[in-house]
Amino acid sequence: MGVDRRRDACDTRCVPSEQKQASIDRMNAGMHDFVPHNRELGLAVVDFRHPSGELWMRLPYDARLVGNPDDGMLHGGAITTLMDAACGMAVMVRLGTASRIATLDLRIDHLKPGTPGRDVVAHTECYKVTRSVAFVRGFAHHGDADDPIAAVAASFIRKDAA
Amino acid sequence: MSAWLERVRAARAASDPAPLLEAIPYARFMGLSAGLVEGELRCSMRFSDHLIGDSSLPALHGGATGALLESVSILTVLWRSETARLPKTINVTVDYLRRGRARDTFAAASLTKAGRRVASVRALAWQVDREAPIAAADAHFLLTPE
Numbered sequence: 001m002g003v004d005r006r007r008d009a010c011d012t013r014c015v016p017s018e019q020k021q022a023s024i025d026r027m028n029a030g031m032h033d034f035v036p037h038n039r040e041l042g043l044a045v046v047d048f049r050h051p052s053g054e055l056w057m058r059l060p061y062d063a064r065l066v067g068n069p070d071d072g073m074l075h076g077g078a079i080t081t082l083m084d085a086a087c088g089m090a091v092m093v094r095l096g097t098a099s100r101i102a103t104l105d106l107r108i109d110h111l112k113p114g115t116p117g118r119d120v121v122a123h124t125e126c127y128k129v130t131r132s133v134a135f136v137r138g139f140a141h142h143g144d145a146d147d148p149i150a151a152v153a154a155s156f157i158r159k160d161a162a
Numbered sequence: 163m164s165a166w167l168e169r170v171r172a173a174r175a176a177s178d179p180a181p182l183l184e185a186i187p188y189a190r191f192m193g194l195s196a197g198l199v200e201g202e203l204r205c206s207m208r209f210s211d212h213l214i215g216d217s218s219l220p221a222l223h224g225g226a227t228g229a230l231l232e233s234v235s236i237l238t239v240l241w242r243s244e245t246a247r248l249p250k251t252i253n254v255t256v257d258y259l260r261r262g263r264a265r266d267t268f269a270a271a272s273l274t275k276a277g278r279r280v281a282s283v284r285a286l287a288w289q290v291d292r293e294a295p296i297a298a299a300d301a302h303f304l305l306t307p308e
Contacts, residue, residue: 037223040212064191068248070165075188076251077229084215084224102216103224107255 016047024048030098031089038085041065041078045089046121053094053126053136057086060119072116079120079140080108083152086122087136091156094126094134100159101134109151118142124152131161164246179203179241183233192226194233203241205234207267214264222262222296227287230269231256231299235283238271239303243281249303252280260296265289267296278307 016024024045032039047056059065059074059082067075084106092099114120123145124138134156139148173182179196183189183205193208207213207230215223232254239249271285285299286292 034217035223036212036214036217037226038215064187066187069185069187070248075186075229076232076254077188077192077225080228080232080254080256081223081225084228100218102221102261103256103258105255105257106224106228107253108251109253110251113250 020047027089031085034098035085037081041081043082043085048089048093050093050096053090053129055086055090055093055122055124057082057089057122057124058119059122061117066116074114074116074120076108076110079110079114079150080106082120082122083108083124083138083140083150084154086124086138087126087152087154088156090124090126090136090138091129091134091158094129101156102159104133104155104157106152106154110149111151112147112149114149115142120149122152129158132158134158166240166248167244167246170240174241179237182237182240186233188229189233192229192233194230196234196237202270203234203238205230205237205269207269209265209267219261220264222264222267224256224258227258227262227267227297228254228256228299230267231271231285231287231297232301234269234287235271235285235299235301236303238273238283238285239276239281239305242273243276243305245305245307247306249281249305252302252304254299254301256297256299258297260294262287262296263289268292277305279305281305 042060065078122140128135140150183196213226269287274282281303286295287297288295
């Protein structure tokens with residue numbers, strides 16, 4: 001309660017300025033209009049860095065997303081959805097505009113069990129774009145980037161590319 | 163005996179895998195159900211507006227398709243092996259082959275290898291025509307021997 005969620009998401013080095021927060025709010029409004037499943041899960045962009053194509057996105061812990069009723073851990077599918085969304089949004093950050101893209105493939109490695117009850121933050125980076133394809137990698141953690149619970153590698157086809 | 167082994171044995175005795183998915187909150191949230199079709203374990207994901215990932219088309223969210231593929235894979239491992247706990251996903255790779263349309267989606271998986279500690283699974287998801295799958299997955303799971 002009263003915790004600065006942006007801070008625990010990606011540490012103090014990237015607490016957004018007011019102006020940046022306005023762009024983040026616009027990104028979230030656009031995403032929630034355009035992607036009903038992201039809205040349903042409460043996915044939210046918490047920060048981004050433009051030229052490097054980096055993005056931070058939060059998945060709030062939700063009892064509906066539990067994969068094992070015996071321990072309360074989130075289902076892998078919820079992590080896949082977070083990673084797919086965070087990777088796709090990193091492509092748009094890198095391109096600097098909302099773009100028509102579709103996931104070509106996506107690999108998730110589950111590095112360690114998540115902690116029931118904790119939100120998950122994805123930090124993704126679109127490290128290369130070509131005319132047709134965008135490549136993204138990233139990690140997910142519970143607030144400590146040095147202690148990741150999952151890794152992702154994904155590629156996207158650019159549908160509006162020449 | 164562990165809770166999952168108990169659930170699996172009861173489901174096998176009734177030749178009905180449905181209760182295994184019903185025990186999982188996320189499967190209920192995603193509209194997943196399971197059954198045997200000509201002896202093959204199948205999962206289906208009932209279409210719902212909240213599963214849309216691109217409302218301009220509309221298209222299913224890649225994460226929803228991935229969740230269906232991972233779920234049918236886990237269920238197939240449970241059904242076919244004697245793991246004392248729910249298999250833990252080590253990794254999953256999803257290939258998106260066609261746009262998932264705003265309709266029900268089906269999936270089945272085959273156990274490529276079931277070792278003592280690790281199971282390898284391939285899964286396929288389709289909508290109208292199984293010969294025109296919308297996505298495929300390769301996944302590895304960690305097993306807990308009884």
